[in-house]
């Protein structure tokens with residue numbers, strides 16, 4: 001029961017939950033590992049993934065952002081087409097479904113009404129559904145054919161942190177399991193690589209002073225903030241912006257570096273904070289080009305880069321992890337920066353105004 005969960009020495013649940021992420025990832029590794037160090041997964045889920053000719057991921061909020069990363073993982077690793085949709089929009093703009101669709105619902109709470117609306121509709125059409133959730137007995141879990149547990153432990157803060165990274169870890173494991181079952185050659189071992197991720201997360205949660213300083217320097221007075229990234233980093237920027245909006249009420253937008261010139265650059269003024277994220281070699285030059293464009297218009301740049309791609313004046317360098325798993329690590333500084341920005345602005349970090357932990361109405 002949520003009321004039994006204690007903050008311990010932490011001032012807020014959010015900070016505690018950010019710090020728990022390395023342990024959650026290690027927990028997921030142990031839950032999804034068999035005695036031969038292989039992936040342990042329900043045989044029916046494996047077969048259902050194999051049988052599907054297209055996967056439709058349905059989710060809301062932060063879980064939707066995990067779903068965007070999930071699409072990349074399943075397509076690149078398991079070579080299966082995936083679409084990721086916002087739950088509340090899906091039924092209005094229902095795509096033409098493939099012959100053997102599989103629906104994957106991602107939901108921390110398992111109670112989001114918009115996601116459930118889609119589940120009910122696709123079950124009526126006779127389709128299979130798998131729910132990835134932190135609450136196995138939840139509505140979405142009970143009503144789907146299968147459930148994968150994210151094992152993040154109760155998440156109390158309204159702004160989701162550990163559930164998001166846990167969802168992506170489970171999606172990576174699922175993607176590799178499917179690839180292996182399909183007989184694809186696989187040199188990416190998610191269980192080993194996730195262990196490296198857990199260590200990298202710890203390195204970052206040990207640098208809270210640095211994140212607090214970034215929040216102070218860039219966000220203590222600003223009205224807005226932009227996050228830019230390309231490829232998978234773009235999805236993390238969407239999540240970084242959502243975190244900042246949710247708890248600090250700073251107007252924040254995450255966008256693809258290439259879209260800057262199509263509108264957003266008009267908003268850049270003297271001192272506008274722009275947080276750039278880069279973890280992928282192939283977009284390093286382009287995103288740095290975008291940062292130069294905004295700096296030339298007066299923006300205050302804060303570049304977060306991965307080891308190996310870093311340049312001299314980057315604000316923060318994150319440890320190197322496998323290219324598929326970088327979102328799990330690059331999001332940690334964004335979570336912490338949002339936390340401290342909210343704290344400095346005296347916002348109610350764990351219970352932001354107007355928001356609910358799970359939205360059980362349409």
Ligand code: G6P
Pocket residue numbers: 060061062063106107108109110111112115158159160355356357358359
């Ligand atoms: C609410 C919460 C968000 C969450 C979203 C989806 O808006 O405030 O943190 O991401 O619902 O919730 P779910 O439980 O389905 O992941």
